[in-house]
């Protein structure tokens with residue numbers, strides 16, 4: 150019988166320890182694409198059992214990042230579903246039940262060691278110099294494997310503190326299939342006896358994760374490579390509980406453009422935003438960001454690089470996800486984003502740019518902002534650059550591009566520009582539009598018997614400080630009459 154797609158269930162399972170970063174969003178995206186591609190379910194599960202790392206606003210940040218990028222989930226904390234609750238902290242003593250099952254199956258044990266005892270163990274190491282709690286050190290520790298059963302019982306009844314640890318077998322090869330990496334093997338001797346249940350009764354990530362993946366009927370676990378080394382521990386638990394493990398797919402690491410794993414510090418130094426909200430703040434289009442992230446680890450196998458979310462769903466498959474690290478390329482992101490900026494309606498662009506202008510302290514009417522946007526929409530890669538790369542629309546330039554002055558400003562420039570300013574002064578502020586400033590300029594050029602460029606280039610330099618930019622007449626009109634006169638006269642004075 151052909152397997153049916155409707156058994157696909159995937160989850161994005163972030164820990165709310167801070168704002169959602171770009172790697173997390175990529176994981177969410179690949180899960181989303183895989184779910185939609187196979188008509189499956191996409192679950193959001195909040196893994197919040199580590200209360201010491203819990204950040205109160207983090208879940209909200211995750212939700213809003215998914216919302217902004219249109220990665221809508223089918224089941225989750227705010228939405229409900231067949232497997233409520235979706236926050237692990239709300240799932241009660243469920244995990245203790247399964248910790249007990251693991252103990253009963255001989256795959257886990259109680260450990261009563263104090264902090265000091267653990268510290269000594271780590272310092273002294275075990276038989277083979279191991280500094281971990283593992284099959285070589287556990288025999289010298291205080292746990293239910295080394296203590297008499299009634300002593301263990303007594304301690305538990307006394308309310309003594311204990312943790313539950315995974316009993317990693319010795320010399321066992323643990324094998325699992327990974328959709329991205331093929332067959333992966335780990336030697337059990339490389340693993341430690343992971344704590345599964347902490348002394349406060351809370352599960353660690355490992356226990357909670359596999360229990361919920363099983364109970365929530367997750368078919369595919371798609372997550373970052375940093376979890377690969379946890380997977381053999383998970384496989385041991387699945388085996389001990391008699392559960393079939395999900396299919397795994399570990400996504401490649403995101404690397405710095407300079408090589409090595411992209412750390413927060415590198416990212417900051419290289420001007421790469423770390424958090425999803427920072428991309429939003431920087432003015433990236435959510436569609437552009439998602440498109441870029443799709444290509445950060447997956448390749449469509451064609452030359453095509455621009456994909457809408459629906460097209461990505463159509464084209465996506467795990468077997469085109471690579472195993473080796475992928476370099477983050479900010480220029481590529483900007484290139485992808487540029488296409489989405491071009492596609493915005495003028496109204497949408499104005500809406501994106503307005504908060505940027507305000508944050509920069511620029512006051513500008515909607516009408517004027519529209520005019521500015523229409524002039525530079527084709528010239529920016531990120532919406533915010535309408536403001537940040539074109540400040541001359543909002544403030545007088547404080548310097549002139551040197552090469553531009555060299556090339557475009559000559560002995561007759563001051564005279565021509567001064568006269569042009571005088572002529573423009575006669576134009577009514579209301580009539581100061583693209584056509585009028587052009588007519589005035591061309592008439593003056595004819596009259597002086599010079600090419601239009603003899604006035605155009607100095608005018609552009611004076612008003613924008615640069616030798617390049619959008620059409621000069623549109624630029625002058627958008628700068629407005631007063632700014633043009635003032636800037637032209639300043640340039641005449643400063644450049645002589």
Ligand code: GLU
Pocket residue numbers: 162163164196354358371372373376
């Ligand atoms: N809570 C883990 C995280 O923060 C989930 C890892 C997994 O998907 O298993 O990424």
